Amino acid sequence: MNNFKSYERKLRASYSELDAKTEDGWAILEYKGKKINGYTDKDYIYHFFTKHIVDLQKKDLDIVDLGGGDGVLLDIIGKQLDAKGIKATLLNIDNNSNSLLLCNKKFPHIKTKLQNVLSITNRNQADVVISRFSFQYFSKANQIKLMRVIHNTLKSGGLLIAEWPYGNDEKIFHEVMTNIKSIISGEEVSDLKKSIYNFLPNHFKDLLKKSGYVGIKKELGGVFMHSTKSWKDRFNINENQSREIDLLYLKYFLKTKKLFFRQKNIIYLKSHVCFARAFKK
Numbered sequence: 107m108n109n110f111k112s113y114e115r116k117l118r119a120s121y122s123e124l125d126a127k128t129e130d131g132w133a134i135l136e137y138k139g140k141k142i143n144g145y146t147d148k149d150y151i152y153h154f155f156t157k158h159i160v161d162l163q164k165k166d167l168d169i170v171d172l173g174g175g176d177g178v179l180l181d182i183i184g185k186q187l188d189a190k191g192i193k194a195t196l197l198n199i200d201n202n203s204n205s206l207l208l209c210n211k212k213f214p215h216i217k218t219k220l221q222n223v224l225s226i227t228n229r230n231q232a233d234v235v236i237s238r239f240s241f242q243y244f245s246k247a248n249q250i251k252l253m254r255v256i257h258n259t260l261k262s263g264g265l266l267i268a269e270w271p272y273g274n275d276e277k278i279f280h281e282v283m284t285n286i287k288s289i290i291s292g293e294e295v296s297d298l299k300k301s302i303y304n305f306l307p308n309h310f311k312d313l314l315k316k317s318g319y320v321g322i323k324k325e326l327g328g329v330f331m332h333s334t335k336s337w338k339d340r341f342n343i344n345e346n347q348s349r350e351i352d353l354l355y356l357k358y359f360l361k362t363k364k365l366f367f368r369q370k371n372i373i374y375l376k377s378h379v380c381f382a383r384a385f386k387k
């Protein structure tokens with residue numbers, strides 16, 4: 107029996123196509139008191155990505171997106187740079203062939219490469235490397251490897267911009283996520299299962315420092331707010347599983363308020379979003 111919901115199918119190919127209009131949509135980001143689509147909002151993308159690329163004051167640029175998914179971020183950045191008279195060559199490296207097929211179809215101007223980013227051997231190729239919501243798929247050891255890969259890929263003076271989600275209390279957040287993953291059994295959690303390490307901003311800053319980057323800056327973005335309903339919407343779960351998730355939220359909410367937000371009797375698990383920028387010397 108095919109037990110995928112269409113929502114999860116969509117998610118596998120492209121996060122950017124999730125509906126952020128509904129109250130509980132998976133892609134909704136709370137930012138400065140507003141609800142925006144965390145994957146496609148153009149002002150948000152300009153503020154955290156494009157503006158800093160414009161500041162490099164180059165007329166021609168090579169930009170590489172690591173784990174670029176369907177390419178929506180590269181496409182938006184490319185168009186915003188174009189509007190400023192900056193020409194950018196866009197390359198999306200991802201190890202998910204479905205996402206790259208979608209990228210080829212939706213954005214034929216973006217070059218794609220099917221590859222595990224850890225095995226990239228390119229050197230001094232990119233003016234800018236971006237990576238959004240991919241770092242949480244790597245263990246601590248692999249993050250160090252990935253930092254080296256990015257450092258090698260960048261030209262001297264090149265810019266790295268990374269965005270990733272994390273919970274305020276790394277250990278408990280990890281516990282909550284692990285519990286949720288075990289309640290929602292089945293193949294449809296495979297993408298979520300790969301998300302293994304949501305780390306705090308200072309960890310990433312240290313990683314950048316140790317890897318030889320300079321001019322390191324971090325900045326907080328919005329917050330993803332996941333109620334128990336969003337898990338139920340996204341996955342096929344039965345009444346018992348649904349109750350288990352409600353109880354899990356309640357248990358952890360009582361244990362630590364740090365990770366949650368409560369409004370009109372609904373408890374939301376907060377995934378903060380952080381940005382880091384750094385340069386290769």
Ligand SMILES: C[S@@+](CC[C@H](N)C(=O)[O-])C[C@H]1O[C@@H](n2cnc3c(N)ncnc32)[C@H](O)[C@@H]1O
Pocket residue numbers: 121122145172173174175176177178179199200201202205221222223224237238239240243
């Ligand atoms: C949550 S999605 C984000 C997609 C895209 N960056 C965006 O923000 O729209 C994470 C992406 O990272 C990719 N990814 C995860 N691990 C990877 C690896 N080792 N090598 C290449 N891509 C990877 C996945 O295939 C997926 O497309």
